[in-house]
Amino acid sequence: MFQEIKDAVSTREAASFYGLKIGRGGMACCPFHDDKHPSMKVDARFHCFGCGADGDVINFVQKMFSLDAKQAAFKLIDDFHLNIDTKRKESKHEKNQRIRLQKEKERKEKIRVAYAEEFRRFRSRMGDIFRTLHNWILDYEPTREQWEAGNIDEHYICAINNRDPVDWILETLDFGEDAEIYEQYKHREETIASYERKLTDAAGRATGRSGERPSSNSEPERIA
Ligand SMILES: [Zn+2]
Secondary structure, eight states: OHHHHHHHOOHHHHHHHTTOOBOGGGEEOOTTTTOSSOOEEESSSEEETTTOOEEOHHHHHHHHHTOOHHHHHHHHHHHTTOOOOOHHHHTTHHHHHHHHHHHHHHHHHHHHHHHHHHHHHHHHHHHHHHHHHHHHHHHSOOOHHHHHHTOOOHHHHHHHHHHHHHHHHHHHHHHSOHHHHHHHHHTHHHHHHHHHHHHHHHHHHHHHHTTOOTTOOSOGGGGO
16 A cells, blocks of 8 residues: 555655645755755655655655654545555445454354364263263173073163163264264254163162062163
8 A cells, every 4th residue: 555655646746735845856945854945855755964854755744744654644545536445445344344254253163162062061971971881781790690580780781772872972973974973963962861861760770679670581672
């Protein structure tokens, strides 16, 4: 933007526009010090041989009107009706657009973080369920006598029926394709509730029976 302005307006044009009297050879009385005799050379740039003031058209306007570089640039664009694309032109429609995009980005980021958190919670809950089932298989494994008597602990039956399906869900969450993972994620509440219920029910039946189960046989699958 600055270069475009400098290409479009020389310091001499600007100085003249802002009321500086420029004599032959581009010499003018310096507006930046108390100059009685023209000691400033004004052309594409300006240089004062009296006070050393020096710069380009933007510096000139800055010094003359006590502006920063950007404000000076905008002033030149306005005063000389320059057709230069500036950030200022963005400030209405495009600025709103930019803010809207920024907000949308933030919103998506929030969703992404929430998803990641929820996913971790699901993964961790299924991991807990798997460990419980795995431990039940070790802890409640029937003895030979219990097998023969058909006296299989409910914990064990539940664990045998459900450990592998839970393991499969964990495998999918860890190594599945995005679509498979999302499919599991979508149903996470039902999945967690369903396995938690199975665990609770099995534990309930086990304590309710206190070791006796008259109608039992040794087919764990029937609980599935
Ligand atoms: Zn000067």
